[in-house]
Amino acid sequence: MKIGIIGGGSIGLLTASLLVKQGCAVTIYVRREEQKARINQNGILLLPDDTYFINAKLTSELNNEDIFIITTKQYQLTGLLSTLKKTKAPLLFMQNGMGHIDDIKSIEFNQTILVATCEHGAMKIDDKTVKHTGKGKLNLSLFQGNASLYNDVAKLLAGEDFPINLAPDWYEILAKKLIVNVVINPLTSIFRVKNGSLTENPHIEAIAKQTCMEASSVLGLDPEEEWANVRRVIRLTKNNESSMYLDTKRNRETEIEAISGYLLNHANGEVPFIQFAYHAIKSIERLERRDLVDD
Amino acid sequence: MKIGIIGGGSIGLLTASLLVKQGCAVTIYVRREEQKARINQNGILLLPDDTYFINAKLTSELNNEDIFIITTKQYQLTGLLSTLKKTKAPLLFMQNGMGHIDDIKSIEFNQTILVATCEHGAMKIDDKTVKHTGKGKLNLSLFQGNASLYNDVAKLLAGEDFPINLAPDWYEILAKKLIVNVVINPLTSIFRVKNGSLTENPHIEAIAKQTCMEASSVLGLDPEEEWANVRRVIRLTKNNESSMYLDTKRNRETEIEAISGYLLNHANGEVPFIQFAYHAIKSIERLERRDLVDD
Numbered sequence: 001m002k003i004g005i006i007g008g009g010s011i012g013l014l015t016a017s018l019l020v021k022q023g024c025a026v027t028i029y030v031r032r033e034e035q036k037a038r039i040n041q042n043g044i045l046l047l048p049d050d051t052y053f054i055n056a057k058l059t060s061e062l063n064n065e066d067i068f069i070i071t072t073k074q075y076q077l078t079g080l081l082s083t084l085k086k087t088k089a090p091l092l093f094m095q096n097g098m099g100h101i102d103d104i105k106s107i108e109f110n111q112t113i114l115v116a117t118c119e120h121g122a123m124k125i126d127d128k129t130v131k132h133t134g135k136g137k138l139n140l141s142l143f144q145g146n147a148s149l150y151n152d153v154a155k156l157l158a159g160e161d162f163p164i165n166l167a168p169d170w171y172e173i174l175a176k177k178l179i180v181n182v183v184i185n186p187l188t189s190i191f192r193v194k195n196g197s198l199t200e201n202p203h204i205e206a207i208a209k210q211t212c213m214e215a216s217s218v219l220g221l222d223p224e225e226e227w228a229n230v231r232r233v234i235r236l237t238k239n240n241e242s243s244m245y246l247d248t249k250r251n252r253e254t255e256i257e258a259i260s261g262y263l264l265n266h267a268n269g270e271v272p273f274i275q276f277a278y279h280a281i282k283s284i285e286r287l288e289r290r291d292l293v294d295d
Numbered sequence: 296m297k298i299g300i301i302g303g304g305s306i307g308l309l310t311a312s313l314l315v316k317q318g319c320a321v322t323i324y325v326r327r328e329e330q331k332a333r334i335n336q337n338g339i340l341l342l343p344d345d346t347y348f349i350n351a352k353l354t355s356e357l358n359n360e361d362i363f364i365i366t367t368k369q370y371q372l373t374g375l376l377s378t379l380k381k382t383k384a385p386l387l388f389m390q391n392g393m394g395h396i397d398d399i400k401s402i403e404f405n406q407t408i409l410v411a412t413c414e415h416g417a418m419k420i421d422d423k424t425v426k427h428t429g430k431g432k433l434n435l436s437l438f439q440g441n442a443s444l445y446n447d448v449a450k451l452l453a454g455e456d457f458p459i460n461l462a463p464d465w466y467e468i469l470a471k472k473l474i475v476n477v478v479i480n481p482l483t484s485i486f487r488v489k490n491g492s493l494t495e496n497p498h499i500e501a502i503a504k505q506t507c508m509e510a511s512s513v514l515g516l517d518p519e520e521e522w523a524n525v526r527r528v529i530r531l532t533k534n535n536e537s538s539m540y541l542d543t544k545r546n547r548e549t550e551i552e553a554i555s556g557y558l559l560n561h562a563n564g565e566v567p568f569i570q571f572a573y574h575a576i577k578s579i580e581r582l583e584r585r586d587l588v589d590d
Contacts, residue, residue: 191579191582201578207571210571276567277571280485280486280498283486
């Protein structure tokens with residue numbers, strides 16, 4: 001079964017090398033010619049010292065594959081989805097947030113669609129080098145389509161380095177992860193702190209908890225249960241800098257639209273803390289770019 | 296008429312030197328022996344090159360004065376107010392925010408009380424040096440007591456360098472200034488920007504406007520009128536760094552309690568944007584101190 005992985009970011013590189021390691025046939029699709037060339041020449045280096053030779057192509061050169069695993073950011077899906085619809089292959093989406101769910105629904109795919117939340121920690125060092133910073137599992141769920149295909153894919157992907165958890169309810173795993181993300185990502189970026197500070201500092205914790213309450217209410221989950229889950233993830237990742245914090249530090253576009261933006265779009269009542277943080281991140285994105293121009 | 300100025304910060308030093316310049320008899324009261332000694336030895340230097348010799352004493356050595364002008368921060372009033380009650384002298388309070396109004400009410404003063412908002416810009420360079428960064432006026436109002444005494448004080452203080460505006464409604468001048476402060480001070484500190492960015496960046500502006508709406512509602516003023524006023528002040532001070540931004544930069548205690556804290560205490564409905572910013576500043580105060588300890 002030929003696997004196409006779309007996206008050459010940290011999760012794309014990590015997934016590609018872990019699947020090759022356990023014997024899968026993998027092609028990785030990237031946006032830039034330069035990254036394609038480097039991977040084809042040197043393979044992917046999974047630190048400290050495992051190199052995996054993997055066929056790399058441009059996203060514009062999509063082959064027939066038996067399944068596509070889409071690891072790009074949600075804001076990079078535009079344009080890609082209609083191409084994927086034409087392939088008729090099953091698709092596995094691994095984006096943060098839930099913005100991609102709206103995107104997927106708007107396309108009306110006919111093929112089997114899986115979604116997953118990824119608990120692996122990964123850091124991209126350069127175009128062909130990735131560090132596996134935290135072992136986790138992939139929570140895999142059927143969004144629509146063929147249930148036996150879903151089981152086949154799970155068996156195909158599962159391995160010692162790539163454990164799979166079959167999650168019966170796609171909405172629940174994405175919603176729970178979204179709540180974690182809407183608390184941790186914007187707040188660590190605004191306050192420029194590691195994850196652990198969110199509960200070590202009682203004033204940030206007050207903001208974090210209120211944000212969790214608002215998000216749980218939008219998504220219809222139990223606020224206290226989700227707050228316990230958010231606190232657990234904060235404890236487990238207390239020494240990490242969140243992906244959004246790293247993005248704002250490095251003046252890169254953030255995933256704020258897929259995370260806070262999704263909740264603002266789907267809120268029926270008032271969600272002022274999510275709204276404040278949303279505007280704060282959007283303004284930081286603009287300020288950082290202004291700084292770049294000024295420099 | 297002997298004037299006692301309490302507080303050796305930027306506004307205390309500026310007020311003392313401007314009043315001495317126009318011939319008033321002034322004693323300045325400060326907290327630290329070191330500042331007292333420096334002022335007694337060298338006078339106050341009003342940059343670029345005017346030196347005014349002024350009698351300095353410690354706040355613990357309060358003399359009889361014909362009026363006290365209190366220029367300390369609101370959070371430094373504790374303990375001072377009961378001493379001032381005993382002097383029976385008229386008192387003029389020049390604090391930011393409205394936290395001092397609650398403090399004054401709790402003491403039940405018998406003497407004449409004036410309050411003022413100060414439009415002068417001042418920057419303290421060192422214990423005896425101050426820079427007059429923006430000429431403005433003092434909006435002076437009677438809070439309680441003798442109206443003819445109020446007029447006498449206004450005449451005494453008024454001068455070319457110290458213009459006085461007699462404001463008939465003390466609540467209105469303090470409330471309008473408080474709205475300006477609750478927008479400009481916390482938001483410039485959170486986003487680490489000069490005042491002008493609050494309206495140049497549309498996402499910070501959305502937060503600023505919503506904050507102004509909440510504050511106007513708590514204080515019973517017209518939201519659109521106050522937003523126009525806040526925008527006007529932001530334009531006039533666009534190149535300035537707010538006092539709270541400077542305080543957070545320098546790891547000093549901020550005036551957040553007198554500003555946002557006052558509004559949280561007096562709100563009947565929900566004021567989530569003010570609440571978010573309040574917790575944000577309180578957490579920054581703690582984070583900065585932690586950084587100091589870590590270094």
